[in-house]
Amino acid sequence: MKKIQMLPLAAMISGLLVGCGGGSSSGGGGNSTPSTPKYTWQILSLNSVERSSVGNGCSIIAQDKFDATGTKVIAAYKATANFNILFHDKNGVITKRNQADANGRFVINSADVPNGGYVSLEEIDGSIQGTQDVYMFTVAKDLLSNMTLNVRQHSSTYSCYKGEQSPQVAVNPNAAVKVDQVDANTRYYQSSYIDNSTNGKTVGAGIPVNSELPSSNNVLVTLFDAYSGGETRDLSRYVVMDSSYVYNSAQGNGSKSGVPTDQNLLKFGFTATGLTLNSGSKIDVEIDNEIYTWQPIYESGQTYSVVDGSSDIDKWSFDIEATTDTNSGNWSAKIYAPVDKNGTSVVLPTLNPFTASITTSGCSADYCLSADGYSASDFQLQRTHLRSSNNNTRNFYQTIFASPNKDQVLMKSTDEVLNIDNSKDRLEVSLAQLDTRKASQVKQFFAHNINLSF
Numbered sequence: 001m002k003k004i005q006m007l008p009l010a011a012m013i014s015g016l017l018v019g020c021g022g023g024s025s026s027g028g029g030g031n032s033t034p035s036t037p038k039y040t041w042q043i044l045s046l047n048s049v050e051r052s053s054v055g056n057g058c059s060i061i062a063q064d065k066f067d068a069t070g071t072k073v074i075a076a077y078k079a080t081a082n083f084n085i086l087f088h089d090k091n092g093v094i095t096k097r098n099q100a101d102a103n104g105r106f107v108i109n110s111a112d113v114p115n116g117g118y119v120s121l122e123e124i125d126g127s128i129q130g131t132q133d134v135y136m137f138t139v140a141k142d143l144l145s146n147m148t149l150n151v152r153q154h155s156s157t158y159s160c161y162k163g164e165q166s167p168q169v170a171v172n173p174n175a176a177v178k179v180d181q182v183d184a185n186t187r188y189y190q191s192s193y194i195d196n197s198t199n200g201k202t203v204g205a206g207i208p209v210n211s212e213l214p215s216s217n218n219v220l221v222t223l224f225d226a227y228s229g230g231e232t233r234d235l236s237r238y239v240v241m242d243s244s245y246v247y248n249s250a251q252g253n254g255s256k257s258g259v260p261t262d263q264n265l266l267k268f269g270f271t272a273t274g275l276t277l278n279s280g281s282k283i284d285v286e287i288d289n290e291i292y293t294w295q296p297i298y299e300s301g302q303t304y305s306v307v308d309g310s311s312d313i314d315k316w317s318f319d320i321e322a323t324t325d326t327n328s329g330n331w332s333a334k335i336y337a338p339v340d341k342n343g344t345s346v347v348l349p350t351l352n353p354f355t356a357s358i359t360t361s362g363c364s365a366d367y368c369l370s371a372d373g374y375s376a377s378d379f380q381l382q383r384t385h386l387r388s389s390n391n392n393t394r395n396f397y398q399t400i401f402a403s404p405n406k407d408q409v410l411m412k413s414t415d416e417v418l419n420i421d422n423s424k425d426r427l428e429v430s431l432a433q434l435d436t437r438k439a440s441q442v443k444q445f446f447a448h449n450i451n452l453s454f
Contacts, residue, residue, distance in 0.1 A: 113141045231296070
């Protein structure tokens with residue numbers, strides 16, 4: 001949901017490194033009192049339905065982007081069947097099998113989870129010749145927290161989940177703003193609307209905005225003195241305008257014009273050692289609790305602009321997508337870092353080419369991860385994700401969040417026995433550098449690494 005996007009602005013720095021080997025949402029946050037706390041997992045089933053059929057007060061997550069008519073939404077329902085909640089010991093052996101209550105909730109008493117153990121949401125899907133697909137989401141005991149999770153299978157018997165309804169927002173192609181042309185050197189005017197939705201134009205009139213009409217949120221326009229090959233550089237001015245500045249360009253030129261400013265705008269350098277930045281890298285800003293794009297970041301060594309003084313901007317954050325340089329091979333990175341008004345440098349720990357397989361050798365469980373290419377002590381969280389065809393019979397997927405461990409054990413299922421084929425199965429390891437005592441950072445790692453559809 002939209003508010004999740006605010007988490008990068010929590011003044012945090014975390015590097016998420018993902019390697020793929022083999023053959024191919026909420027986290028802890030320092031819960032220390034009481035010594036055996038309880039956590040609630042709310043289990044939901046998401047379903048695409050007509051907006052008109054969703055009852056008053058029932059939660060609507062978002063529009064269904066795959067619906068051509070634009071009338072369907074993703075609604076949430078309280079899931080009560082077709083899954084298990086499992087407690088595992090440190091070797092992945094099941095010690096207890098549980099179910100949610102009639103409202104799709106399950107209260108986890110951490111005292112009932114073995115020391116060094118895990119809690120899993122297991123879904124068994126379908127049956128062909130006595131075998132079934134297994135989808136398992138697992139959290140180590142020391143990372144437990146209140147969570148909301150969704151399952152794949154939907155039942156018409158599920159009642160709706162009460163909660164917020166996502167508004168129906170339809171971008172109008174005629175939504176536009178205009179700004180005063182205060183500098184002849186300006187080459188591009190970038191508009192940014194909520195949720196990092198950007199557009200733009202090479203002149204200051206009729207700048208398209210990815211907004212509804214009438215608009216309901218602020219619009220940020222950033223001006224650039226260099227524009228070539230679709231890349232905007234040298235941010236020189238900016239202006240934040242409220243929703244009343246957005247007009248229908250098909251009906252005229254609008255009555256209000258923004259006035260860009262360069263007051264207190266300073267430029268510094270961004271350096272990312274050992275990384276090649278992807279096209280999605282940028283600086284995000286928060287304005288009135290919504291997220292906007294300030295400027296794109298294309299490569300290490302690029303200068304960026306920042307306001308050193310009072311402004312309408314509340315918070316700043318680098319949002320960097322990158323891959324490691326060739327010496328460390330097949331790692332990718334997702335980095336959030338607070339914007340520093342004196343220049344920001346990002347340095348990753350030493351990484352080597354990623355290798356991984358599933359093994360039984362020297363393993364305390366039936367199966368364990370055997371990985372290399374990183375030092376576990378350099379990180380605080382690890383996500384291990386296995387997608388196995390179970391020797392070409394059925395899917396057997398596991399996602400495990402735990403402390404970094406190159407020998408992470410895999411969890412046992414209530415129904416199927418894992419049958420590994422390292423030449424065909426897909427294995428991923430994600431790692432994070434963060435403060436596990438800060439729930440917002442842990443949640444961010446979970447949010448970016450839970451594959452909702454496996």
